Amino acid sequence: MDELREQRHRIRSLMQYGAPENELEAAQDLLVIFRDDRIALMVLEEFYSYLPDAAEDWIKEVRLVARQHGVFLLAAVTSQDSYLYLVSSEGIEFHGSLLDGYLDNQLLGFFGFADSDSFKEAGQDPENFPLYQSLQGDIDVCPACHAGTGEVHELGCPVEVCPWCGGQLIGCSCRFEQLEQDQMVGEQDLLRFSELLNEKGRIAYSPEQRPSFADDGPGIVQQ
Template structure:
């Protein structure tokens, strides 16, 4: 997606969140709630949490998100605690979408998520999450050089296939723009089967994991976006 398309998408999401907030946030908390939206104005992960929370209020009553805390992160998938006025709520967020995972206070994750985030047991997770104030604050994507600004892979992790930041292991250019995929496959155009073949070749060659040096300069220039009504 081109830069203008991304910014249009984010602006549309921000406007939707602001509309939802008018019906969910108590008047006395509105300024603080809007401040949080401003902080995360260009962070798709945080905006997904805000939109989900205000669309389906967990307790079915007016509330607002005071802060976001990072419970766990693995291969571009985030487990985020949305700290509201009365409780904190867990959201599983990735490029594939968002899923509500209940109250942090309940301290429950299914076995597959415990394994994915490398929690040895439910008790280990509960101990890690029992004090929300001890969890690190979730940082806006544009401020966290340890994350790919496109696919959110962490330093040392492989990019999501198709990420525009990924480096080609054959020529050193941008993988989605160079011709190496066609040369390696011996084709002029790629279909779904070719894509699967190319992924195998890519793994055999050795994918270039994300590092902060790959970060495009535009990711650190600031958004320059106003949150107009």
């Protein structure tokens, strides 16, 4: 929680320099909307740290261009342009202007776009994409690893349900029984366990797995 507060603080200061004075208040509204949303806060911090056109500008809204597992392709719609950011809990990458619509083939494929032309065409109007909703409120997204409904959790996600006992996968002792040893040491064990898990069949995320504490406040739900 403190970490998020510090991040909002940094963004607020960056905005003083980055956003035009008469739009500062409107710019700050997004800080309130996304106050507990790490993904959106990363976009705000990245944008105001490295203003893409090196001129005063501000983000009016954030749109969800695509999402696959915990990886988001977001458009920061500003007063001048719309900028693409690839964001996950691992970090953030700037991908240029949405209007230019340049995305490498690997990413186009990953997000399921037919080809670069259709992506570019869709990008001509940011309103073709829905507004990005804060993750904490979206029941179709795992609050910890950001897997969508029907998608497999990131290994190690505290929300993942154990297919052997129905308990919390990182909390139960099935991993020791399955590996037939008392402890897990190193990557080898982890890989072997992940294979066993895939053979058994992993339980994908669904909204009823949301821990009740996820709604009680931020800070606990993130990894």
